Amino acid sequence: MTARAEPVGGPLVTPFTRALAGLFGLAALTIAWRLVAGLGATTALNDGYPLGLWIAFDVVTGTALACGGYAVGIMVYILNKGRYHPLVRPALLTSALGYSLAGFGVFLDIGRWWAIWKVPVYFWHWNFNSALLEVALCIMSYVVVLWIELSPALLEPFKDSTILPLRRLARTVPPIVERGSIFIIALAILLPTMHQSSLGTLMLLAGSRLHPLWRTPLLPLLFLMSCVAMGFAVVVFESAFSSIAFKRRPETRMLASLAAVIVPLQLAFVVLRFGDLWYRGELATLVSGGGRAGLAALEFGLFLAPVVMLASSRSRRDLGQLVRASMAMMFAGALYRFDTYLVAFQPGANWSYFPSVPELVITIGLVAFEVLAYVVIVKTFPILAARPRVERQAA
Amino acid sequence: MAISRRVALQTMLAAGATVAGARPAKAAVLPVAAADAVGLLYDATLCIGCKTCTVACRDANQLPPDTSGSPNGLYNAPVDLSAKAKTVIKLYAEGDERSYVKTQCMHCIDPACASACMLGALQKREFGIVSYDPDLCIGCRYCEVGCPFGVPKFEFAKSAPKIVKCELCRDRLANGQEPACTEVCPRKAVIFGRRSELLKEAKRRIAEHPDRYVAKVYGETDGGGTQVLYLSHVPFEKLGLPTLGDEPAPQLARSIQHGVYRGFVAPAALYAALGFVMFRNRRSGEPSRGDAEAPTGGSVQ
Numbered sequence: 225m226t227a228r229a230e231p232v233g234g235p236l237v238t239p240f241t242r243a244l245a246g247l248f249g250l251a252a253l254t255i256a257w258r259l260v261a262g263l264g265a266t267t268a269l270n271d272g273y274p275l276g277l278w279i280a281f282d283v284v285t286g287t288a289l290a291c292g293g294y295a296v297g298i299m300v301y302i303l304n305k306g307r308y309h310p311l312v313r314p315a316l317l318t319s320a321l322g323y324s325l326a327g328f329g330v331f332l333d334i335g336r337w338w339a340i341w342k343v344p345v346y347f348w349h350w351n352f353n354s355a356l357l358e359v360a361l362c363i364m365s366y367v368v369v370l371w372i373e374l375s376p377a378l379l380e381p382f383k384d385s386t387i388l389p390l391r392r393l394a395r396t397v398p399p400i401v402e403r404g405s406i407f408i409i410a411l412a413i414l415l416p417t418m419h420q421s422s423l424g425t426l427m428l429l430a431g432s433r434l435h436p437l438w439r440t441p442l443l444p445l446l447f448l449m450s451c452v453a454m455g456f457a458v459v460v461f462e463s464a465f466s467s468i469a470f471k472r473r474p475e476t477r478m479l480a481s482l483a484a485v486i487v488p489l490q491l492a493f494v495v496l497r498f499g500d501l502w503y504r505g506e507l508a509t510l511v512s513g514g515g516r517a518g519l520a521a522l523e524f525g526l527f528l529a530p531v532v533m534l535a536s537s538r539s540r541r542d543l544g545q546l547v548r549a550s551m552a553m554m555f556a557g558a559l560y561r562f563d564t565y566l567v568a569f570q571p572g573a574n575w576s577y578f579p580s581v582p583e584l585v586i587t588i589g590l591v592a593f594e595v596l597a598y599v600v601i602v603k604t605f606p607i608l609a610a611r612p613r614v615e616r617q618a619a
Numbered sequence: 620m621a622i623s624r625r626v627a628l629q630t631m632l633a634a635g636a637t638v639a640g641a642r643p644a645k646a647a648v649l650p651v652a653a654a655d656a657v658g659l660l661y662d663a664t665l666c667i668g669c670k671t672c673t674v675a676c677r678d679a680n681q682l683p684p685d686t687s688g689s690p691n692g693l694y695n696a697p698v699d700l701s702a703k704a705k706t707v708i709k710l711y712a713e714g715d716e717r718s719y720v721k722t723q724c725m726h727c728i729d730p731a732c733a734s735a736c737m738l739g740a741l742q743k744r745e746f747g748i749v750s751y752d753p754d755l756c757i758g759c760r761y762c763e764v765g766c767p768f769g770v771p772k773f774e775f776a777k778s779a780p781k782i783v784k785c786e787l788c789r790d791r792l793a794n795g796q797e798p799a800c801t802e803v804c805p806r807k808a809v810i811f812g813r814r815s816e817l818l819k820e821a822k823r824r825i826a827e828h829p830d831r832y833v834a835k836v837y838g839e840t841d842g843g844g845t846q847v848l849y850l851s852h853v854p855f856e857k858l859g860l861p862t863l864g865d866e867p868a869p870q871l872a873r874s875i876q877h878g879v880y881r882g883f884v885a886p887a888a889l890y891a892a893l894g895f896v897m898f899r900n901r902r903s904g905e906p907s908r909g910d911a912e913a914p915t916g917g918s919v920q
Contacts, residue, residue, distance in 0.1 A: 261778060262775070262776065262777055262778035262779075263775050263780070264774075264776040265776075265778075267775075269775060270775065271702075271763060271772045271773060272769075274761075274763040275764060301896075301897050301900065302893060302896050302897065302900075304900040334757045334758045335757075335758025335759075335760065335774075335775075335780040336753075336756060336758035336779070336780065336781075337758070339756070339757045339758075342738060342755070342757065343737055346738055346755070349738040349739050350737075350738065351734075351736055351737060351738065351739045351742075352876075352880070353733075353734045353873050353876065354734065354735055354736060355876050356737055356761045357737040357738075358876070360737060406897045406898055406901070409893075409897060410890055410893035410894040410897060413893050414889055414890045414893060417889065418886060421879075422876070425872055425875050425876055426761075428871050428875065429731055429734065429735055429761075429764060429765040429868075429869060430765065431731070431765075431767055431863075431868050432767070432861070433767070441871065441875060444875060444879075569764070571769065572769065574699075
């Protein structure tokens with residue numbers, strides 16, 4: 225049986241999408257306020273904690289959660305596991321949405337937002353010592369690459385459109401993307417490898433103000449591994465979520481074999497992180513008690529939980545267990561990254577930070593927008609693999 | 620290591636490097652100050668905490684009052700460096716031991732803020748002064764994450780914010796004046812000059828009065844060396860000057876970044892390898908095609 229993608233269909237306006245739109249509407253008003261009134265009036269950011277929720281969550285954690293396209297891309301195109309192909313388009317969609325919103329998060333966070341265009345344009349001023357410059361340029365390019373990758377799916381419904389320019393576009397673009405696919409996909413794997421590791425390098429600049437439990441030259445590698453694990457977890461979660469939300473038969477078997485691949489990855493992260501603490505003589509710090517040590521221990525627990533949960537092949541075929549394990553994996557990586565950027569950063573005792581209400585409203589609103597856009601797009605465009613209507617025996 | 624650095628510094632001076640901005644193109648393990656590097660020498664044993672320097676600084680830089688340390692908000696009394704205060708005098712007191720300390724930008728020889736800055740809004744310009752160009756700043760505040768001294772401050776209260784930090788009164792220097800803080804200091808507790816000469820003067824004072832000083836010039840090599848130097852009678856960490864070691868603050872992050880991206884060889888090689896693997900996969904016939912054709916690959920069971 226060949227898998228083709230097709231729109232899920234169904235009404236776009238439901239109580240669920242209405243609620244999401246409401247949350248986003250509230251955020252949109254807050255965003256306008258932030259852009260006009262400035263950061264001091266709307267956020268809890270200060271000179272001790274210059275980076276807050278928007279960077280630590282929306283950007284650093286958000287882009288890792290948007291690494292589904294990266295993880296599945298490696299699987300399908302590099303490791304040549306074609307059977308996972310039905311997961312490519314939905315993963316690309318979550319990646320494109322996640323990265324676009326992370327980019328928007330950066331735009332909101334920077335104090336001189338009207339000058340953001342200078343970063344890609346003023347190439348003669350580029351400072352190649354800056355890990356942030358590399359992250360910024362890579363993320364900007366990757367957003368473009370992701371939408372190019374996704375464009376054939378988004379143009380497909382317009383192949384027979386009565387609007388001539390649209391029809392022409394829908395017929396000319398996909399073959400071009402197809403012909404250049406090797407170059408585009410290679411870029412789509414190279415760019416996240418670069419900026420996801422650089423996100424780790426970035427915090428090393430804080431030097432001794434970064435807590436020793438997180439301060440390691442391995443930070444780039446740990447960040448890269450965590451984003452791949454989170455990417456896979458999101459794919460499993462999103463596939464299970466779609467099957468429940470849209471009442472489709474779950475791709476349990478495919479997800480089970482994917483889970484078997486990601487368990488060793490998760491384990492490798494734990495071994496590397498633990499080995500690093502041992503090598504640097506910081507294991508005592510880990511058990512010394514205190515809030516930060518507790519959070520680091522919780523990270524280890526969350527990283528190990530899915531390894532245990534998915535140990536047997538029977539548990540890997542249990543959809544509920546897959547969902548729980550993938551959530552644990554997402555939380556594990558998210559906490560690790562969030563901690564590195566906010567908890568581990570110690571600017572001094574006289575500084576404190578807790579996100580303000582406007583910061584939270586905007587972050588929640590942007591996540592709501594992402595879910596809303598996902599639902600609307602999969603209902604309208606051919607993203608998810610077509611499922612047989614007839615009930616079959618459990619595979 | 621410290622010796623080789625000193626030798627290098629002396630060699631440079633001996634060579635009579637009169638060329639402005641004759642900075643080694645590629646910093647070695649330990650950076651060397653520019654030949655034209657200027658700075659401050661602050662002697663905590665001389666400072667009487669009169670804060671004249673802070674007033675002169677405010678005046679010269681046209682800064683608004685900072686009332687954060689004034690309970691009724693009536694007095695200009697910054698408690699720390701802020702977007703409204705580029706230099707602050709602090710008091711350290713513990714038992715009978717007390718000392719004032721002046722804080723401002725240290726003008727590092729190899730500054731973390733400049734290493735962080737995407738478009739070089741913060742960078743070492745003339746006289747090795749870490750100066751700011753708002754036209755190249757997008758307000759990302761990564762400089763604040765990097766600076767080990769907590770110096771750059773951001774105008775959070777403004778809707779068109781800038782970074783605020785001491786630029787050693789570079790506009791006054793251009794007019795042949797010295798920085799406002801050194802000009803007004805009644806005890807000459809803070810003086811301005813070439814870094815090389817200030818360092819010599821600091822060592823002379825220690826040699827002359829070894830009983831009066833901690834036997835170290837803070838900033839000679841700390842954090843890779845700074846152009847602002849400190850003398851003190853109490854341990855420097857008591858004055859809030861961090862123990863940094865001789866390695867420049869941005870060294871680790873930069874060596875990783877440069878190690879990976881040297882000549883862009885590794886990314887280019889990875890890109891080529893990825894392309895090659897996909898090309899081979901496609902020829903091997905496994906159904907893993909580009910998406911343009913819709914997900915046709917793989918059978919769904």
